[in-house]
Amino acid sequence: MADPARLTASRGGNRAAAIRLINRITNIVADGATTRAQKIHELQKKIVSLEDKITTIEDIDKAIQEELEPEDVEAEIEAADTHNQTLRDARDGFTFQLKTLQDAEDAANATLALATAPVVPAAPATPGPSANNAGNFRRHLRKCHPRPQEALRQFKSHQEYLTSLRERHNVSNKRFESTVKIGDVVLVHNEGPRLEWKLAVIEKLIIIPDGEVRATKIRTAGGKTNRPISKLYPLEVTETIEISSPPSQSASSVPVPATRPKRKAAIAANERIRNMAEE
Numbered sequence: 001m002a003d004p005a006r007l008t009a010s011r012g013g014n015r016a017a018a019i020r021l022i023n024r025i026t027n028i029v030a031d032g033a034t035t036r037a038q039k040i041h042e043l044q045k046k047i048v049s050l051e052d053k054i055t056t057i058e059d060i061d062k063a064i065q066e067e068l069e070p071e072d073v074e075a076e077i078e079a080a081d082t083h084n085q086t087l088r089d090a091r092d093g094f095t096f097q098l099k100t101l102q103d104a105e106d107a108a109n110a111t112l113a114l115a116t117a118p119v120v121p122a123a124p125a126t127p128g129p130s131a132n133n134a135g136n137f138r139r140h141l142r143k144c145h146p147r148p149q150e151a152l153r154q155f156k157s158h159q160e161y162l163t164s165l166r167e168r169h170n171v172s173n174k175r176f177e178s179t180v181k182i183g184d185v186v187l188v189h190n191e192g193p194r195l196e197w198k199l200a201v202i203e204k205l206i207i208i209p210d211g212e213v214r215a216t217k218i219r220t221a222g223g224k225t226n227r228p229i230s231k232l233y234p235l236e237v238t239e240t241i242e243i244s245s246p247p248s249q250s251a252s253s254v255p256v257p258a259t260r261p262k263r264k265a266a267i268a269a270n271e272r273i274r275n276m277a278e279e
Contacts, residue, residue: 004067011060015083018053021046022090029097036105043098047091054087180216180234181205187233188220198222200232 025046028039061080065073180186180202187197204217206226215228 002063002067004064007060007064007067011057011064014053014057014060015087018050018057018087021050021053022087022094025050025090025094029094036101036108040098040101040105043094043101047094047098050087050091050094054084054091057087058084180213180229180232185235186218187235188218188227189231189233197233199235200227202232 025043028034028042028046031039034042058080061076061084065076065080068076182202182205184202186200186202188200190197198220200218200220202216203219203224205213206215206217208214213229215226216232217224217226218232
């Protein structure tokens with residue numbers, strides 16, 4: 001069991017030490033001969049010491065309260081809290097003063113760094129493009145992107161051309177009249193962009209029992225497959241197909257060119273491409 005008298009004496013000594021610390025801190029703040037950096041350094045150490053003293057005093061207060069009679073505890077708590085609050089207020093005030101000094105020191109250091117920073121010369125302005133440079137640039141673009149190629153690309157993607165190709169697929173009296181034959185070069189319709197449609201050559205016509213041609217066997221760069229005529233766009237090009245002679249005839253193959261007179265739409269299209277290429 002602790003001796004209340006000894007605890008009270010110990011608390012008194014710590015309270016006196018805390019008061020001395022407060023007086024020292026007050027003198028440090030008021031000293032005009034001390035630099036701001038020195039004050040910050042001293043205040044940091046003294047405030048830590050004051051915090052330790054306050055913690056020690058509060059621990060002794062609890063020990064004393066445990067040794068007192070119940071009727072004396074309330075008065076002891078009130079007296080201890082009053083004294084300890086004075087110490088805490090002093091600590092908080094010094095902490096605020098320390099923060100103010102630190103902010104002022106940081107601002108002064110930033111100003112000094114800005115004032116002593118080397119001056120970087122501005123980069124010379126880049127002159128704008130002259131009329132000659134602009135002309136050279138346009139000529140360079142024309143070399144990189146020849147107009148005939150651009151005209152051909154636009155023409156291939158034009159809806160009118162594909163529409164004219166599909167005119168060859170006629171529906172008359174609800175009966176489909178085939179306009180393709182072996183050797184025709186066609187575009188194969190798919191769901192992608194028209195510029196990505198594949199070219200193919202018709203190798204065989206598939207005739208249904210009623211005698212109509214509804215599908216064909218085609219050859220593409222990727223191999224051979226079957227496609228319905230409705231998915232084919234005949235071009236104005238025909239490939240020469242070698243047709244094998246019947247077994248009763250000679251074994252030699254006779255190249256049979258499949259020809260078709262050019263349509264007016266194709267002639268007009270070729271003329272249009274030439275005109276655009278010559279511009």
